[in-house]
Amino acid sequence: MNAHIVVVGGGGSGILVANRLRCYCGSDGVRITVVDRYDTRDHEAELLTVLGLYGPDTLHAPEHRLLRExxxxxxxxxxxxxxDRSEVALADGTTLPFDILVVATGRPHLPGPAGGSSFVTRTAGLADATGTVAVDPRxxxxxxxxxxxxxxxxxSDTSGAELHAQAERLARSVRGYLAADPPPAHPAAGHRETAGSDT
Structure with missing residues (x-):
């Protein structure tokens, strides 16, 4: 299987779903990239892992704080x-090809001063009338x-338990999709890699 999963959004939801995807789609050939303009990973927890305070036989860092290897x-x-082209356009003008796109922006992005312009609303055909991605809840x-x-x-009131359940359903669904219909490989030349999500 040769596929690239791009997760747009590196906050708690994006890191959580990327980690679940790594567990379910961890076979050779499946690459996962998380894309965010801010580095929201917990570097203190990474340091504690390196020092042996987190990790096997010790405390484990919460899954929404660190990206898996x-x-x-x-x-x-x-x-x-x-x-249509299966590409994420980055602000610097480069593109990132994907086989699976996960939107993990984590909040509604409504047009106007309250929400401003967002990845979801700037992507033609992705947002519904409320400015969110309409999904099958299963x-x-x-x-x-x-x-x-x-x-x-x-x-903003989505509970942590609900986000974990959504991440689990999403990862299982992506695994099923890839197993049934592996996407074609993208040419790597001239492209950079990464990922994101929203409901």
């Missing part, structure tokens, strides 16, 4: 996605684009 992180702003798959998934209820 084998997940790439790209600090860049995801401007929008071209769903699979977290986008209702209009089968290779796009999203996590987060689009509201």
């Amino acid at each position: 084998g997940i790439a992180f790209l600090q860049a702003e995801a401007a929008a996605a071209d769903l 699979t977290r798959a986008c209702r209009t684009h089968p290779r796009v998934y999203a996590i987060g209820a689009g509201a």
Whole structure:
């Protein structure tokens, strides 16, 4: 299986879902990249892991704080996605190809002063009338684009337990999709890698 999963959004939801995807889709050939303009990973927890205070036979860092081994992180702003070309356009003008796109922006992005412009609303055909990604709640798959998934209820009151359940459903769904219909490989030349999500 040769696939690239891009997660747009590196906050708690994005890191959580990337880690679940690594568990479920960890076979050779599946690459996962998380893209966010801010580096929200917990470097203090990473240091404690290196020092042996977190890790096997010790305390474990919360899953939403650290990316698992084998997940790439790209600090860049995801401007929008071209769903027909399967590419995420980055603010610096480069593109990042994907086979699976996960939107993990974690909050609704409504047009206007309150929400401003966002990755979701700038991506043609992705947002519904409320400015969020409409998904099947059982699979977290986008209702209009089968290779796009999203996590987060689009509201600030989504509980941690619900986000964990969404991440689990999403990861299982992506694994099933890849096992049934492996996507074609993208040419690597001229592209940078990373990932994100929203409901």
